[in-house]
Amino acid sequence: MLRRLSHYHRGTAAAARLSAAFRCVSTGSLTITEPLNFWAGQRKPGQKGHKEHVYEPATGRILCHLEPCGAAEVNQAVEAAKKAFINWSKLSGMERGRVMIEAAHLIEGKREEIAEMEVVNNGKSITEARLDVDSARLCIEYYAGLASTLAGQHVQLPGGSFAYTCREPLGVCAGIGAWNYPFQIAAWKSAPALACGNSMVFKPSPVTPVTAAMLAEIYAKAGAPEGLFNVVQGGQETGSLLCQHPDVAKVSFTGSVPTGRKVLKPVTLELGGKSPLLIFKDSDLENAVKGALMANFLSQGQVCSNGTRVFVQRDIFPEFVSEVVKRTQAIEIGDPLLESTRMGALVSRSHLHKVLGFVEQAKKEGATVLCGGEPFVPSHPKLRGGFYMTPCVLGDCRDEMTCVKEEIFGPVMSVLSFETEEEVLRRANDTTMGLAAGVFTRDVRRAHRVVEQLKAGSCFINNYNITPVEVPFGGFKTSGIGRENGQVTLEYYTQLKTVYVEMGDVENCTLD
Numbered sequence: 287m288l289r290r291l292s293h294y295h296r297g298t299a300a301a302a303r304l305s306a307a308f309r310c311v312s313t314g315s316l317t318i319t320e321p322l323n324f325w326a327g328q329r330k331p332g333q334k335g336h337k338e339h340v341y342e343p344a345t346g347r348i349l350c351h352l353e354p355c356g357a358a359e360v361n362q363a364v365e366a367a368k369k370a371f372i373n374w375s376k377l378s379g380m381e382r383g384r385v386m387i388e389a390a391h392l393i394e395g396k397r398e399e400i401a402e403m404e405v406v407n408n409g410k411s412i413t414e415a416r417l418d419v420d421s422a423r424l425c426i427e428y429y430a431g432l433a434s435t436l437a438g439q440h441v442q443l444p445g446g447s448f449a450y451t452c453r454e455p456l457g458v459c460a461g462i463g464a465w466n467y468p469f470q471i472a473a474w475k476s477a478p479a480l481a482c483g484n485s486m487v488f489k490p491s492p493v494t495p496v497t498a499a500m501l502a503e504i505y506a507k508a509g510a511p512e513g514l515f516n517v518v519q520g521g522q523e524t525g526s527l528l529c530q531h532p533d534v535a536k537v538s539f540t541g542s543v544p545t546g547r548k549v550l551k552p553v554t555l556e557l558g559g560k561s562p563l564l565i566f567k568d569s570d571l572e573n574a575v576k577g578a579l580m581a582n583f584l585s586q587g588q589v590c591s592n593g594t595r596v597f598v599q600r601d602i603f604p605e606f607v608s609e610v611v612k613r614t615q616a617i618e619i620g621d622p623l624l625e626s627t628r629m630g631a632l633v634s635r636s637h638l639h640k641v642l643g644f645v646e647q648a649k650k651e652g653a654t655v656l657c658g659g660e661p662f663v664p665s666h667p668k669l670r671g672g673f674y675m676t677p678c679v680l681g682d683c684r685d686e687m688t689c690v691k692e693e694i695f696g697p698v699m700s701v702l703s704f705e706t707e708e709e710v711l712r713r714a715n716d717t718t719m720g721l722a723a724g725v726f727t728r729d730v731r732r733a734h735r736v737v738e739q740l741k742a743g744s745c746f747i748n749n750y751n752i753t754p755v756e757v758p759f760g761g762f763k764t765s766g767i768g769r770e771n772g773q774v775t776l777e778y779y780t781q782l783k784t785v786y787v788e789m790g791d792v793e794n795c796t797l798d
């Protein structure tokens with residue numbers, strides 16, 4: 287059965303039929319021609335005469351063209367969001383929640399279509415892309431439920447007077463996304479913002495512009511007022527115009543530490559990391575190995591919270607490393623739209639070269655490549671131009687090496703051995719970043735003792751890289767400001783108003 291994809295052209299109907307029974311697209315067959323900007327309820331062109339290539343990472347071919355937004359277009363999107371805010375912010379939480387629940391239902395119905403678009407534009411495997419779409423839907427459902435729970439405090443004062451506080455929306459919020467979870471990031475930012483009564487202008491990464499526009503259409507179809515969720519496409523210039531716009535009240539940014547530093551305003555910053563994973567000798571080895579793979583190779587290693595510094599206690603180091611290397615070598619790399627694929631393509635050619643450059647640098651600094659770290663060319667001719675590499679495990683690493691210090695943002699794990707708990711904690715915390723950390727041990731007291739001392743915003747005990755939307759996610763130190771997900775995020779999209787209510791007469795101390 288082939289479902290209709292209104293805005294997308296398949297290469298040939300036959301090509302699509304060749305793919306899995308429920309598959310709408312096959313790798314290398316899709317061209318997108320619809321505009322990718324969206325405001326005031328419609329897809330819109332960007333600046334006249336400006337076009338940038340957008341690639342399909344699995345094949346290296348051009349998937350579509352992006353028309354970046356300049357000042358005029360950013361203004362129009364912000365104006366649309368300002369209009370939408372007027373009525374949306376006056377709705378009750380229940381009313382807002384209803385629209386959001388409808389959006390979540392629509393996402394459920396389009397799960398496969400959205401996941402396929404994510405694969406075609408990002409290169410990650412279809413298996414992971416489906417989970418990203420589920421996370422987006424769950425996040426919207428979660429905040430739809432919380433919308434009606436927004437409340438303040440009642441403070442009793444002498445003489446029957448009282449004060450109360452209430453949470454008020456901020457206005458037009460800007461969302462800026464990275465390319466590693468394009469649809470999910472758009473949902474993680476818009477869901478709490480809209481639940482609190484704000485409107486949003488979202489700018490995805492120019493590398494992965496496709497699915498944010500789909501989310502905009504979904505919100506519109508769910509009954510959101512025109513202009514509630516808008517998408518402006520472009521890179522640094524567009525992002526900067528949006529963040530600097532005088533009518534934007536708050537920016538929530540996901541991206542790298544250097545870019546995050548340039549964004550000023552009340553912000554939520556979700557930035558990069560170089561997170562440690564500590565494996566003690568009393569760990570369940572099977573789970574620890576699986577955890578290390580989860581911590582390094584999901585989304586081709588392009589996950590901000592990855593535990594790329596894997597510290598293993600010396601007694602189990604050889605056994606652990608040999609098992610990790612064996613399992614890493616068994617990871618199925620290839621066409622991300624195939625069910626059997628576990629590792630797809632990296633997001634772009636330049637990023638692939640950057641990641642391979644880190645492997646070369648590691649070798650120069652004395653690390654040993656235990657497996658992977660090479661460009662990979664799949665056997666199917668259509669995938670030969672794609673951006674693939676073999677997942678890499680680096681041994682003989684030292685704490686001062688570039689591969690251990692810097693975020694690589696690709697499938698490269700560094701393994702390091704340690705002797706004592708005290709030593710590994712010192713080394714784990716010896717970084718300017720602090721997004722996540724993990725510990726594997728069977729000793730529950732050790733687990734909590736270690737986690738208490740780890741300087742990281744999200745800590746995992748006996749698992750890694752799971753992100754339920756009900757719990758907050760975000761970093762310490764340079765890895766960020768604020769949190770995404772969980773109840774606390776409502777505070778980042780509202781401001782607290784205090785109202786003093788006098789129930790008696792005014793006692794005027796300026797008169798006698």
Ligand SMILES: NC(=O)c1ccc[n+]([C@@H]2O[C@H](COP(=O)([O-])OP(=O)(O)OC[C@H]3O[C@@H](n4cnc5c(N)ncnc54)[C@H](O)[C@@H]3O)[C@@H](O)[C@H]2O)c1
Pocket residue numbers: 462463464465466467489490491492520521522523524525526529540541542543544545546548549555556557558559589590591693695721760761765766
């Ligand atoms: N902490 C998290 O939750 C999280 C999640 C995903 C990715 N990341 C991080 O994101 C990085 C990878 O993503 P990337 O390469 O897209 O990051 P990036 O910083 O290059 O770009 C992120 C976004 O910022 C925009 N941008 C660039 N300059 C700007 C400016 N001056 N003003 C406003 N916006 C601007 C980009 O166009 C893009 O949309 C990694 O460091 C990764 O760890 C963090």
Ligand SMILES: O=CCc1c[nH]cn1
Pocket residue numbers: 466467470471474588589590591753
């Ligand atoms: O890449 C970092 C973790 C994440 C997943 N979705 C959004 N952020």
